[in-house]
Amino acid sequence: METLIDGPYFEDLRHGQRFEDCPGLTLTDGLAAAHRAIVGGRLPLALDAELSQRVLGPGGALAAPNLAWDVAIGQSTTATHTVVANLFYRGVVFRRAPRIGDTLRTVTEVVGLRQNSRRPGRPATGLAALRISASDQLGRPVLDFWRCAMLPLRDTDADTGHADDLSSVGTDPAARELAQVAAGWDLDSYRAATSGGGFRRPAAGDVFRVAGGDVVSSAPELARLTLNVARVHHDETTGAPGRLVYGGHTIGIALHQAIRALPGLVTVVGWHGCDHVGPVREGDTLTSVIEVEQTVPVANGSLVHLRSQVSAGRRDAPGSEVLDWRFVALLA
Numbered sequence: 001m002e003t004l005i006d007g008p009y010f011e012d013l014r015h016g017q018r019f020e021d022c023p024g025l026t027l028t029d030g031l032a033a034a035h036r037a038i039v040g041g042r043l044p045l046a047l048d049a050e051l052s053q054r055v056l057g058p059g060g061a062l063a064a065p066n067l068a069w070d071v072a073i074g075q076s077t078t079a080t081h082t083v084v085a086n087l088f089y090r091g092v093v094f095r096r097a098p099r100i101g102d103t104l105r106t107v108t109e110v111v112g113l114r115q116n117s118r119r120p121g122r123p124a125t126g127l128a129a130l131r132i133s134a135s136d137q138l139g140r141p142v143l144d145f146w147r148c149a150m151l152p153l154r155d156t157d158a159d160t161g162h163a164d165d166l167s168s169v170g171t172d173p174a175a176r177e178l179a180q181v182a183a184g185w186d187l188d189s190y191r192a193a194t195s196g197g198g199f200r201r202p203a204a205g206d207v208f209r210v211a212g213g214d215v216v217s218s219a220p221e222l223a224r225l226t227l228n229v230a231r232v233h234h235d236e237t238t239g240a241p242g243r244l245v246y247g248g249h250t251i252g253i254a255l256h257q258a259i260r261a262l263p264g265l266v267t268v269v270g271w272h273g274c275d276h277v278g279p280v281r282e283g284d285t286l287t288s289v290i291e292v293e294q295t296v297p298v299a300n301g302s303l304v305h306l307r308s309q310v311s312a313g314r315r316d317a318p319g320s321e322v323l324d325w326r327f328v329a330l331l332a
Contacts, residue, residue, distance in 0.1 A: 009082055009154040010115065010126035017110040022075040024105040024137070025227060027063045027098060034225055035067045038218045039252030042259045043267060044194055049100075054189045060100035065268040066255050068098050070248040072134040072143050074226030075106035080149045083230045084125060085276065086247050087148040090170030092271035092327075094181040095141035103137040111146070112169050113162035115153075124153040126162060129169040145271070146170035170273070178269045178328050179298040187300045187332045190266060194332070201264075201331070202304055206292040208261035213285040213313060214253045219245045245280040250323050254308045257288045262304070264331050269303065271327040278322040284312040287319070293326070302331045 025031075032046070041064050045052045049061040056062060069092065077083070098104065112129030127150055134143040146169050153160075223233040223246050232244045251274060259265050280286070287310070294305040310323035 007082060007154070008079065008151075010113075010128065010151040011153055011155060011158050011160050013079070013110050013113060013128055013151075015110060015113065019076070019079040019108040022078045022106060022227060024103045025071050025075070026103040027067065027071070027100050029100055031225065032064060032067055032100060035070065035222070035252075036064070038222045038225075039066065039249060040214065040256030041066065041252075042256065043265070045190070045267060051190070051193050052099075054193070055186050056097065056099070057184070060102075062267065063098045063100055063102065065094065066248070066252040068094075068104065068134070069143060070222070070226040070252065071104050072106045072132060073147070073248050074223070074228035075104070075134070076108040076130060076132045076147065077228045077230045079108045079110070079130060080128070080151060081229050081231055082151050083232060084150045084152055085279075087127065087150060087276065089271060089274040090146045091173055091273070092143065092145035093173045093177055094143060094269055096136065097181050097267065098136060098142050104134050104142060105136075106132060106134040108132050112164040112166050113160070114164045114166055115160050115162045116150075124156045124158070125150050126153060126160065127166055129164070129166050172272055173270050173328075175296050175298070175303060178303060179330075181269050182267065182301075182330050183299065185300060187266070190332045194264070202262060202292045202295065204292055204294050208290045210257045210260055210288050210290070213287040214256065216245055216249060216253070216280060216282055216284045216286060219243050219249060219282040222246060222249050243282045245282060245284070247274075247276050250276075250280045250286065250310060251325060253286050254288050254310050254323060254325055257286075258290050258306065258308055258329075261290050262329070262331070266301065266330040266332050268327055268329050271325070272305070274323070274325045274327075276322065277324055278312065278320050280312050280322050284314055286322075287311050287313065304329050304331050
């Protein structure tokens with residue numbers, strides 16, 4: 001007796017359906033080091049355990065924010081094994097900053113469905129809006145956000161009738177909501193340990209172009225590391241030549257480059273949104289331009305609203321824009 005392990009496809013999804021079967025994943029030093037080797041990362045609180053304890057209080061070092069969201073996204077892919085593309089992420093908010101030693105568990109809920117119009121010569125597809133909620137081993141909320149995935153239909157002639165308006169999926173987090181995750185942090189200790197807080201304060205309208213790019217490598221390794229089972233990130237035979245890179249891979253390198261531009265960046269507290277405007281394939285070289293859209297003072301520092309636009313350069317083609325990421329970081 002043979003059983004095919006496949007799906008779900010678009011017509012298998014229904015409103016309110018919940019996926020809770022992905023195993024939890026403990027954030028260890030080894031996991032963090034392997035992740036950093038692939039996407040980079042220069043956040044002092046994620047590198048220096050002693051400083052992290054002084055700023056955050058007793059416990060392990062801060063888990064890099066991109067490690068946390070990569071794991072949560074990866075755990076959500078039990079719902080999107082057959083995904084063709086991810087269109088956007090919206091409203092990412094850290095409810096709690098996870099530490100090394102914490103275990104993340106994620107629940108993914110289908111909150112919207114829309115079948116795409118048929119196009120001659122193209123496979124039938126639909127869009128699934130997903131609400132993703134990650135918590136730690138004590139059930140404390142860690143991350144909350146929305147994701148939109150494009151999935152194929154198993155039956156190309158099927159008419160599911162799904163026609164939800166997905167334009168309003170996700171909420172834009174408020175400043176108070178974003179600042180809450182670091183409300184008890186001792187940023188005076190952080191400033192004392194990092195050049196006395198002498199970094200130039202960015203202002204709205206500042207633009208930083210990071211010289212030198214980062215090549216995308218170890219794409220399937222990052223997917224496996226974060227429990228991402230989406231077929232397009234593992235199986236080179238499923239689409240165009242070259243492995244399609246997991247979106248979190250591109251975002252992680254974008255964060256690495258943003259920290260080079262803004263060395264006073266303490267952590268990322270949330271995103272307004274992130275659009276994947278073009279595919280990234282293993283071997284591409286990524287470069288970014290970071291624009292400061294707004295700065296907002298908060299009790300123990302400031303929130304800086306940033307827009308990172310990432311381009312991918314290839315040996316056989318001119319560079320093209322692949323990512324438009326609007327996120328919010330805490331500055332000491």
